[in-house]
Amino acid sequence: MKKDLSPKDMRDAEAASQAVDPDAVGPEAVGPEAVGDIPATVRTEAHAMPVNAHAPSLHDLYNVHSGKVSDKWSSYLDAYDRVFVDYRKKPVRLLEIGVQNGGSLEIWPRYFPNSELILGCDIDTACSGLVFDDQKIALVIGDANTDEVERKIVAKSATFDIIIDDGSHTSSDIVRSFARYFPHLSDGGVFIAEDLHCSYWQEFEGGLYDPLSSMSFFKRLLDVVNHEHWGLPRFRADALATFSDRYKTVFGEASLASIHSVEFLNSLCIVTKRPSPENVLGTRNVQGRIALAEREMISLAGTTSKAFDQAANPWSLVSTTMEEEIGTNRALVTSRAARIEELTREVAVIREQLRSGRAQIARMEADLVERAEEISAAHATASVLQTEIARAQAVTTELQARIEQSERVVQEFKDSTSWRITSPLRALSAIVTRLLRRIAAVFR
Numbered sequence: 026m027k028k029d030l031s032p033k034d035m036r037d038a039e040a041a042s043q044a045v046d047p048d049a050v051g052p053e054a055v056g057p058e059a060v061g062d063i064p065a066t067v068r069t070e071a072h073a074m075p076v077n078a079h080a081p082s083l084h085d086l087y088n089v090h091s092g093k094v095s096d097k098w099s100s101y102l103d104a105y106d107r108v109f110v111d112y113r114k115k116p117v118r119l120l121e122i123g124v125q126n127g128g129s130l131e132i133w134p135r136y137f138p139n140s141e142l143i144l145g146c147d148i149d150t151a152c153s154g155l156v157f158d159d160q161k162i163a164l165v166i167g168d169a170n171t172d173e174v175e176r177k178i179v180a181k182s183a184t185f186d187i188i189i190d191d192g193s194h195t196s197s198d199i200v201r202s203f204a205r206y207f208p209h210l211s212d213g214g215v216f217i218a219e220d221l222h223c224s225y226w227q228e229f230e231g232g233l234y235d236p237l238s239s240m241s242f243f244k245r246l247l248d249v250v251n252h253e254h255w256g257l258p259r260f261r262a263d264a265l266a267t268f269s270d271r272y273k274t275v276f277g278e279a280s281l282a283s284i285h286s287v288e289f290l291n292s293l294c295i296v297t298k299r300p301s302p303e304n305v306l307g308t309r310n311v312q313g314r315i316a317l318a319e320r321e322m323i324s325l326a327g328t329t330s331k332a333f334d335q336a337a338n339p340w341s342l343v344s345t346t347m348e349e350e351i352g353t354n355r356a357l358v359t360s361r362a363a364r365i366e367e368l369t370r371e372v373a374v375i376r377e378q379l380r381s382g383r384a385q386i387a388r389m390e391a392d393l394v395e396r397a398e399e400i401s402a403a404h405a406t407a408s409v410l411q412t413e414i415a416r417a418q419a420v421t422t423e424l425q426a427r428i429e430q431s432e433r434v435v436q437e438f439k440d441s442t443s444w445r446i447t448s449p450l451r452a453l454s455a456i457v458t459r460l461l462r463r464i465a466a467v468f469r
């Protein structure tokens with residue numbers, strides 16, 4: 026990541042570099058009289074030399090540096106002066122992931138004059154061209170997050186007192202580097218991740234509320250430090266499970282138990298390591314003999330903290346981590362939102378069907394009313410017809426009775442003697458009638 030120097034930094038650096046070039050000349054030229062309080066001990070070759078009270082600050086060293094380029098934000102230099110104060114005289118072993126032009130590797134031995142090893146690692150093969158006069162500066166070329174490179178680094182030193190991650194600044198690399206190299210930090214050592222502002226950018230696998238950004242990871246380490254208060258039968262590594270899954274890495278319980286502190290500054294996270302017994306809350310230190318407000322306090326002296334059981338606490342780590350929950354909920358919300366949209370479209374279609382169905386029902390109801398009226402009229406007609414039929418039937422019955430009676434009378438008459446006697450007369454009369462018709466036809 027390119028860092029721009031402020032105009033003040035540039036002016037200071039220029040003025041300082043004009044005053045002295047510690048690389049160009051021997052120790053005699055780098056006396057306190059030459060550059061403020063920079064002592065003669067500040068030389069790349071210096072080894073096991075005392076660091077006096079006037080030891081140069083990292084700012085001083087950067088300001089006078091004129092060798093290989095290094096790129097560090099000024100606030101880091103102030104923070105390092107405070108954080109590294111106890112290491113200045115020590116035979117420090119320092120690992121820096123991300124070397125680039127190699128300037129910081131040149132400066133560290135001047136800052137830690139008694140240092141034993143300043144090891145840089147860079148994935149950029151161009152860095153293999155970097156040459157250092159100082160024998161304690163070494164380089165490993167390759168991806169720091171591979172087993173092969175880790176082996177090469179550990180072959181130089183099994184442990185380091187200071188590890189600085191100034192590599193790719195992507196969340197995956199930062200989390201993996203911490204998992205891989207924190208176990209190689211010595212007790213009392215410091216692990217520093219630089220340029221964490223990148224964790225707020227998607228371009229570096231982050232975002233302000235990205236639950237799996239490098240910043241979220243380091244924040245989560247605060248929970249790891251407070252593991253004893255969780256009130257849950259869970260491992261420290263459980264709090265990092267989602268990071269392990271996402272970044273395909275493993276966190277050892279012993280290593281996590283050795284995290285003593287996690288400190289945040291602008292863009293920096295500083296994690297210190299100590300033996301696990303030094304990382305607990307400890308015993309209650311209750312002193313004094315007069316306890317007017319709360320007598321109980323006296324009996325608590327020497328006791329340790331006991332966490333409340335949080336197994337039923339929905340906000341505690343029960344079966345899932347917050348990151349998992351956020352991820353699952355977000356996926357759920359997205360899929361539910363898609364389903365709601367789908368259902369809204371379906372509802373609109375159903376509403377339209379309902380509207381046309383209602384119109385159809387209204388038409389059918391009107392039709393039904395019309396039909397009912399017709400049926401009722403038909404019923405009335407049928408009733409009239411039925412009455413008429415009944416009347417006609419009665420008339421028919423009566424007529425039939427009369428016919429039958431007439432037939433009986435006729436039959437009785439035919440059967441009578443007078444009818445039989447007058448039969449020739451009726452035949453004669455028929456003949457006469459036919460004759461008369463013919464005669465009439467002749468005269469017509």
Ligand SMILES: C[S@@+](CC[C@H](N)C(=O)[O-])C[C@H]1O[C@@H](n2cnc3c(N)ncnc32)[C@H](O)[C@@H]1O
Nearest residue numbers: 026095096123125129147148149168169192193
């Ligand atoms: C910001 S620069 C380092 C600056 C340097 N520390 C300094 O103070 O001047 C980042 C460097 O990290 C290197 N880098 C990126 N990913 C890496 C990885 N996975 N392993 C090792 N180095 C890596 C890049 O090649 C680049 O040179």
